[in-house]
Amino acid sequence: MKLGVFSKFFFVLGQDKWERKNRKKVKEVQKTESREEYFTKNGGILLEKQIALRRGKDIGAGQLKILSEDEIEKATNNYDPDLNVGSFRGTNLYKGILNDKVVTIKAPQKRNPDPELADCFLTAVAIRTVLCHNNMIGIYGCCLETCVPMTIHEYYPNKDLHNHLHGDLALQKPLTWTSQLGAAIDIAYALSYMHNALSKPVVHRDVMSFGILFNSSFHAKLSYFDHSVAITPGKKDQSLSVHGTPGYIDPEYIETKEVTAKCDVYSFGVLMLELLTSRDPFEMAQCGDDLVDEFVSEVERNGVKALIDLILMQEANLDEIQWFARLALKCVAKKRRETAEHDQCC
Incomplete structure (x- = not known):
């Protein structure tokens, strides 16, 4: 009787081991198959x-x-x-x-x-x-x-522009005016290339300080192309949903849902104002404010100097700041009339 019990015990034990081993093999096969399916x-x-x-x-x-x-x-x-x-x-x-x-x-x-x-x-x-x-x-x-x-x-050891303007790095070692100006030029070249390199312009659709990284030589690199799209100029595509980061999105793009190079130009203008003021467009948008509207209002009241970052005012000369501000306002202008008015600003 005892022998029969032990025999049954070892039979069940062996069967359990076989089943576990078999389940493991099945999972490995399923994992391999899913990898191949995803790859294809x-x-x-x-x-x-x-x-x-x-x-x-x-x-x-x-x-x-x-x-x-x-x-x-x-x-x-x-x-x-x-x-x-x-x-x-x-x-x-x-x-x-x-x-x-x-x-x-x-x-x-x-x-x-x-x-x-x-x-x-x-x-x-x-x-x-x-x-x-x-x-x-x-x-x-x-x-x-x-x-x-x-x-x-x-790998970018020097983090992103947002961290340098608003994060821990802003307190440790603020970016110099030369570095900020260099970053703006670098990103302008990248966007110009995207808009002109192919037969159809490629619009980034999400230019923001989070997506600008610095390499070891502190050259700025444009990243985060997740929502980029090639467009046919003059052709509206209503099937495309609006993408972008609050605070940087062109209001005309939100209204018309038409993707044009202007989407990137506007966002780049917001980025320039962000460099000038050290204010976070995204954080302002979360609170219901808008950096562009605030800057334009101060321009109309001749009080724009109050918005310029104090450290920047000490490093850059007034002509450079005025030139930079005029260019930024041209980028975010909603109408040609506004562009002409902003030429007289600052």
């Missing part, structure tokens, strides 16, 4: 986006490394929180090492399917592989094996 699906979408952007024009696109999910996990030490260098709009940024190169890995905060976020990631990859410019963030590679693809780009 995401790769197809990426190729379509690249072809749509090029429209038969080859401008010397950069090479893109396709990395596996295992390589990403190894580079981030399985997404170690200590390697997380920032979070932004549903994504985490990890500092990692790939082939002895320090990189930033952009990964979704949630690992469940998100078609909209996946499309944003693939748009950014397509933009950076088709458009290559020294003042646009450099892409190193991407991973297509996950439901939401991951991107790998250059």
